[in-house]
Amino acid sequence: MSKPVTLKQIAAAANTSVSTVSMALSDHPHISPVTKVEIQKIAKKMGYTPNLIARKLSSRKKRTIGLVVPKVAHPFLSEAIEAIYDEAHKQHYEIFMMVSGEDAALEAHHIKTLLGLQVDGFLISVTEKTADASPFEAILSKTKKLVFFDRIIESLGCSSVVCDDYQGCYNLVSFALDNGYTKIGHIAGYSDIYIGRERRHGFERALMDRNIPLNPAWVVEGGFDQSDGHAGMMKLYERGPLPQLICTVSFAAALGTLNAIHELGLSIPRDIDVISFGDSPYNSLMRPSLTAAHLDAQGIGRKAFNLLIEQLSHAEPTIEKIIVPTRLIIHETGRLPSG
Amino acid sequence: MSKPVTLKQIAAAANTSVSTVSMALSDHPHISPVTKVEIQKIAKKMGYTPNLIARKLSSRKKRTIGLVVPKVAHPFLSEAIEAIYDEAHKQHYEIFMMVSGEDAALEAHHIKTLLGLQVDGFLISVTEKTADASPFEAILSKTKKLVFFDRIIESLGCSSVVCDDYQGCYNLVSFALDNGYTKIGHIAGYSDIYIGRERRHGFERALMDRNIPLNPAWVVEGGFDQSDGHAGMMKLYERGPLPQLICTVSFAAALGTLNAIHELGLSIPRDIDVISFGDSPYNSLMRPSLTAAHLDAQGIGRKAFNLLIEQLSHAEPTIEKIIVPTRLIIHETGRLPSG
DNA sequence: CTGAAAGCGCTTACAG
DNA sequence: CTGAAAGCGCTTACAG
Numbered sequence: 197m198s199k200p201v202t203l204k205q206i207a208a209a210a211n212t213s214v215s216t217v218s219m220a221l222s223d224h225p226h227i228s229p230v231t232k233v234e235i236q237k238i239a240k241k242m243g244y245t246p247n248l249i250a251r252k253l254s255s256r257k258k259r260t261i262g263l264v265v266p267k268v269a270h271p272f273l274s275e276a277i278e279a280i281y282d283e284a285h286k287q288h289y290e291i292f293m294m295v296s297g298e299d300a301a302l303e304a305h306h307i308k309t310l311l312g313l314q315v316d317g318f319l320i321s322v323t324e325k326t327a328d329a330s331p332f333e334a335i336l337s338k339t340k341k342l343v344f345f346d347r348i349i350e351s352l353g354c355s356s357v358v359c360d361d362y363q364g365c366y367n368l369v370s371f372a373l374d375n376g377y378t379k380i381g382h383i384a385g386y387s388d389i390y391i392g393r394e395r396r397h398g399f400e401r402a403l404m405d406r407n408i409p410l411n412p413a414w415v416v417e418g419g420f421d422q423s424d425g426h427a428g429m430m431k432l433y434e435r436g437p438l439p440q441l442i443c444t445v446s447f448a449a450a451l452g453t454l455n456a457i458h459e460l461g462l463s464i465p466r467d468i469d470v471i472s473f474g475d476s477p478y479n480s481l482m483r484p485s486l487t488a489a490h491l492d493a494q495g496i497g498r499k500a501f502n503l504l505i506e507q508l509s510h511a512e513p514t515i516e517k518i519i520v521p522t523r524l525i526i527h528e529t530g531r532l533p534s535g
Numbered sequence: 536m537s538k539p540v541t542l543k544q545i546a547a548a549a550n551t552s553v554s555t556v557s558m559a560l561s562d563h564p565h566i567s568p569v570t571k572v573e574i575q576k577i578a579k580k581m582g583y584t585p586n587l588i589a590r591k592l593s594s595r596k597k598r599t600i601g602l603v604v605p606k607v608a609h610p611f612l613s614e615a616i617e618a619i620y621d622e623a624h625k626q627h628y629e630i631f632m633m634v635s636g637e638d639a640a641l642e643a644h645h646i647k648t649l650l651g652l653q654v655d656g657f658l659i660s661v662t663e664k665t666a667d668a669s670p671f672e673a674i675l676s677k678t679k680k681l682v683f684f685d686r687i688i689e690s691l692g693c694s695s696v697v698c699d700d701y702q703g704c705y706n707l708v709s710f711a712l713d714n715g716y717t718k719i720g721h722i723a724g725y726s727d728i729y730i731g732r733e734r735r736h737g738f739e740r741a742l743m744d745r746n747i748p749l750n751p752a753w754v755v756e757g758g759f760d761q762s763d764g765h766a767g768m769m770k771l772y773e774r775g776p777l778p779q780l781i782c783t784v785s786f787a788a789a790l791g792t793l794n795a796i797h798e799l800g801l802s803i804p805r806d807i808d809v810i811s812f813g814d815s816p817y818n819s820l821m822r823p824s825l826t827a828a829h830l831d832a833q834g835i836g837r838k839a840f841n842l843l844i845e846q847l848s849h850a851e852p853t854i855e856k857i858i859v860p861t862r863l864i865i866h867e868t869g870r871l872p873s874g
Numbered sequence: 875c876t877g878a879a880a881g882c883g884c885t886t887a888c889a890g
Numbered sequence: 891c892t893g894a895a896a897g898c899g900c901t902t903a904c905a906g
Contacts (some may be wrong), residue, residue, distance in 0.1 A: 204883080213892070213893045218885060231892085248653075249884090250883035251884055253898050267617065340585075451817070470904055478815070485823035541899060542900065551876075553877085554877060557902090583895095585899090588900090591900090593899075594882085594901070595882095595901090
């Protein structure tokens with residue numbers, strides 16, 4: 197490493213002091229235009245790159261926020277992350293992102309690191325397994341701001357931005373009911389996870405509101421992944437008479453469900469039909485394409501960032517929960533009840 | 536912000552000096568076990584979190600690498616990013632990631648920021664539009680290490696990790712040829728972009744090696760996105776007699792091509808068939824599922840990281856280019872030539 | 875084994 | 891308008 201150029205060296209070259217150079221380079225009003233131009237020219241010629249680490253240490257403002265996510269290669273999260281980065285750049289903030297890999301211990305470790313990196317605030321989407329709230333309490337106890345997005349910890353009473361799991365699933369199932377379906381099942385997530393519970397409630401409420409009995413044998417919990425959808429479908433099949441239609445808790449679960457349907461030699465919509473909470477850009481290319489509730493990942497990312505920035509300006513902690521509606525995407529499925 | 540606890544405060548509480556506390560906390564051999572335990576206990580009780588910014592400034596080792604990517608919500612990149620983060624964590628490195636959003640000016644700006652953040656080295660996948668090599672030369676001129684992955688700048692003669700675009704496309708097209716196809720078209724990227732050129736060469740060479748004439752009317756360049764695939768297919772249709780099969784330059788382009796085929800009322804494989812350079816987890820769910828060349832995004836990310844780390848240990852710059860083979864995924868398409 | 879001191883590269887009052 | 895000085899919180903030789 198050839199040593200980088202420092203203010204000191206520029207000061208020597210310009211025959212002036214470090215503080216003058218510092219002020220000149222940051223366009224401080226106390227410095228005369230002439231010397232400013234002069235110094236800036238010299239700095240450029242010497243190939244000066246300010247040491248941001250030193251700047252962060254000595255100045256009050258950090259303009260950095262810590263982002264902790266469970267995954268990156270994930271249809272929802274990758275979009276939310278991109279939106280957060282974009283929004284941060286527009287507002288001249290830096291993002292330090294850490295990836296927990298669905299590992300709660302690693303998540304806690306990353307929070308500690310980010311705290312050490314002196315971020316102004318946190319944007320966090322928790323692990324599937326996060327149970328211990330103490331890492332988050334540590335953030336709050338240092339009076340740093342924290343906004344959860346998508347995956348939250350309810351017990352903490354923090355600000356958060358989530359999609360409307362309950363209403364979105366309610367609307368999705370209602371669409372099928374409006375089209376004449378009555379026997380509807382649910383391949384669900386876990387009820388001890390917020391989004392799983394909310395979606396399931398939406399499903400149940402849609403049936404209740406139309407006085408349609410809920411058949412417990414048609415509801416199976418198991419997770420949010422493709423393999424969980426596959427396992428769920430297999431379990432429903434084993435249990436006996438199938439419902440007419442299944443609402444899956446995620447798009448990935450829908451894919452697994454479709455795979456299972458395929459393997460079982462069943463056909464859609466004759467034997468069974470599928471609608472999905474969660475959409476994908478690939479959906480419209482699939483045969484059949486699935487009627488689905490679309491989550492606004494970018495909107496959630498943007499809103500989470502802006503909510504955090506807003507809270508940064510208030511000294512007293514305020515709690516705000518933003519619920520972003522889902523959008524019903526009507527495709528081929530969910531429309532033709534099989535007699 | 537309640538001020539964070541510092542070494543100074545711990546030293547006061549422990550009735551000792553800052554340097555002793557510093558050494559005790561970092562388990563330095565010069566400190567007696569008794570005081571170490573004592574100090575560590577006090578530090579814990581006071582809720583000490585080391586200021587990593589200060590540590591980075593005063594110590595030689597940074598163990599931080601800068602990652603610059605054009606996008607995050609991208610099937611290949613999101614996987615590569617995740618693998619890089621994972622590998623970095625395993626080797627106790629931190630990643631500072633910046634997203635250029637396919638904007639070359641922003642990319643240059645991010646590089647400057649990362650340089651200011653004193654990263655040890657760079658992992659970069661360039662923008663589609665990156666033409667000016669000077670930001671990268673600036674990195675090299677500061678004798679920092681730089682490894683390109685996936686999207687590279689050839690003229691720079693840098694270390695890089697890419698997939699085998701040429702051979703992968705060659706193998707993919709050869710598969711169709713082996714199955715009896717002879718009239719094959721190519722919806723290509725751009726030839727002024729490395730991957731576009733390489734894939735096109737692979738396509739052409741596969742035909743040449745079997746003495747099959749190349750019909751220039753069946754090759755259309757236009758880009759790598761879904762919309763480009765759609766436009767490409769439309770253009771081919773307008774030009775007159777279609778080939779039997781089209782090899783697309785990317786999976787996204789394949790999706791666009793399929794959409795266009797659908798709109799045109801054509802059927803697969805009767806009227807036209809499609810194979811794709813680039814795969815997707817959704818592929819197997821599609822009807823038809825596409826025979827495709829699979830890119831090992833995780834492998835490329837991991838190899839790029841490890842190559843950079845290896846180079847960090849050598850003082851003299853060494854140039855190494857790693858080419859990761861693609862894997863042929865045989866699905867429904869590319870197998871049944873229509874008479 | 876412990877501590878005083880210098881230094882990392884910058885910013886920011888404070889004098890002049 | 892310019893500069894000397896203190897300080898950000900740590901690490902690292904160097905004495906003792």
